[in-house]
Amino acid sequence: MARIIVAGGGIGGLAAALSVERQGHDVVVLERRRAFEELGAGIQLGPNAFWALDRLGVGADVRDKAVFIDELRFMDGTSGECVARMPLTESYRARFGNPYVVVHRGDLYEPLLRACRAASRVELVTGASVVGYTQDAGGVTVALADGTSVTGDALVGADGIRSAVRAQLVGDGEPRVSGHTIYRSVIPMEKVPEDLRWNTVTLWAGPRWHFVHYAIGGGRYLNLAATRDDEATTAVAGEPVERAHVLSEFPGLGDTTRRLLELGEEWRTWVLCDRDPVGNWTDGRVALLGDAAHPMLQYAAQGACMALEDAVVLGGLLDCDADSIAPRLEKYAAERHDRTARAQLVAREMGTRLYHPAGAEAKARNTMLAAFSETDLYDKVDWLHGFSPSGGLTDGAVR
Template sequence: MADIIIAGGGIGGLATALSLVRLGHRATVLERSGTFAEIGAGIQLGPNAFRALDRLGVGESVRERAVFIDELRFMDGTTGEKVAAMELTGAYRERFGNPYAVVHRGDLYQPLLTACQELDGVELFADASVGSYEQDADGVTVRTVDGRTFRGAALIGADGIRSTVRAAMLGDGEPRVSGHTIYRSVIPIEKVPEELRWNTVTLWAGPQWHFVHYIIGGGKYLNLAVTRDDGATVPVTGRETARAHVLAQFPGIGPTARRLLELGEGWREWVLCDRDPVRTWTDRRVVLVGDAAHPMLQYAAQGACQALEDAVVLGDLLDGMDADDVVQHLEKFNAVRRERTGRTQLIARYMGSELYHPAGEKAKARNAMLSALTQREMHDKVSWLHGDHHFTDSGAEGAATSAEPPSARR
């Protein structure tokens, strides 16, 4: 048994705390915000996420809040043509052992938070922004910005894409700005015409843009997320944006997609960022997980899923560990996770640049390629990601090949 400090109280941090404490360790979670809460809108959960959630003991709680999707639908955003769809019922669920679902981020976060609050081995500290850490042969001392100190056998950096722990460990600067701006809105389902209330994750692909929508909140809301490849160079996080501005970004959008886009209100915008994969996220008794280790663009819908996988794998590797065994176990975690997560990072980039945003003849070629795939072939393409039971397999195919299925993403 060991005392372990976790920087960051988001999805990855709380999942890691659960994983460690259920195996006998004690976890202290330091959250920079004043409250433990999750902001944002919809999130997609593949079978791999549910497998991890079940291991953490919160799978059923999340299922109760989830909307189970029938298919991932890929549409041509200008012509309105249905290009392809990957079915997520029958054969998919039988093969991968779990459903594909969408939830509001809060409906994933709350079960994790409640489970942590109910465990004696988890201590949660809000307003506890990590300022620095020092380590020695016996442990790690963490100092918060307001002067408090915490001592543990290890420090886990789960503090997001702009991780303080990563900055101290790797010193690799600011995240990479993708040049893509995403606009998000969540609206009551009553405002959506019944003929447009599809139980799908639908992606409309256009020249240098794409638009994704799906129902969340147990059927109460429609989540809208529309992305423009606009060459943005400055990070933006959740800035309020006028409806007229959003609508003006997509003049060539087809009529059905336009109807859905015009339903949006209370729009906010983000400029998307990620980082290049790195081979090392550990320094003796300190390790990174989730977005601190391998931040990725939303296009593979795997950011939260990979953080949940991290939590399970790290917990398994630290099972039975005492304070003297930390270093080798953290190095093993790094070794077994880096290929899978790095591949997912690169696939997410590929999907955003090569699959979703081409125009003209390239778009026609993409549509022809996607429409030719059988259901079995689509499932084969995602099997390494959705079907992995150990969360360590990287699969045999190359990133570009595996990025080709018409799986609609945020």
């Protein structure tokens, strides 16, 4: 079989390693940081994520730590009106075959990491920052920042939105700054008043802002994420910010919305970035995956889900020897491109047309959403949550 190098030890990179290892290949995961760990707080996982997680053998472990949400709730953040609800219990699970849950990112990452550590053909390497690659008919050589190199039969670039592999393969420069700033806080649930402990993912939409909250950590914490369309032009990642500043950035909050936002402590801020969809994900024995291939804004809650899907589709197509890898990578990119590009563009649109209108446009949006039945809402998300790859499934592989 082959030796596959994976650049990046995040959710997508570890999932890719597991999926490829199941085909009998040796895998080396190169992580630039000094430890394998996942940063961040809450994350939403749709049924399509569990389609992938179950095939990677970690679905049960993720379910054990997940909060099973009763509904997605869309609220008018200024009036307090509940505009639309999408139930996520029996009828939803019957239609899509899996639940919709929220988890702490670590509760998704740790099962993947444990599975990689238990896999005899997966080698995990820290302090290995990939800076480029060369290749010939016989394989790929990956250059590291410390001057050393690693050789293999293929390279999967899963090294995030600022991927060094993508920089060489696509060459499209820095990510696109969205102009939206997000503020995040996680607080213990005992600090949340009883009347605000909802088993929902709730989104409050206001003029050029929106605010999302849900329980994580098995219900022990409340995850708060408030986004402001402030036309920011410079990328920021995880910087501390004063509580007073956060509260000042969200005008016109209704009473309940303000109560929730005021619960936040130790806020941190990011300026959100993504990239335009591109068609060239592969270069011979090299392919991109996850945020390296299709970074998207958080508004469709599908970034991690898409990376997990990528990993399973990729692994399923690499049921081959080293000489056949390049055409299989091309097939993988063709299988994944249109779906992920659509998700990227839909996420952008949601952050402007759906979440941030004001005045008459906000009223028209509310009228439109309120008119949807439960079945209508399920139909709207079917293309995302009801994922089934074109090739069919056999024992976790896509053929």
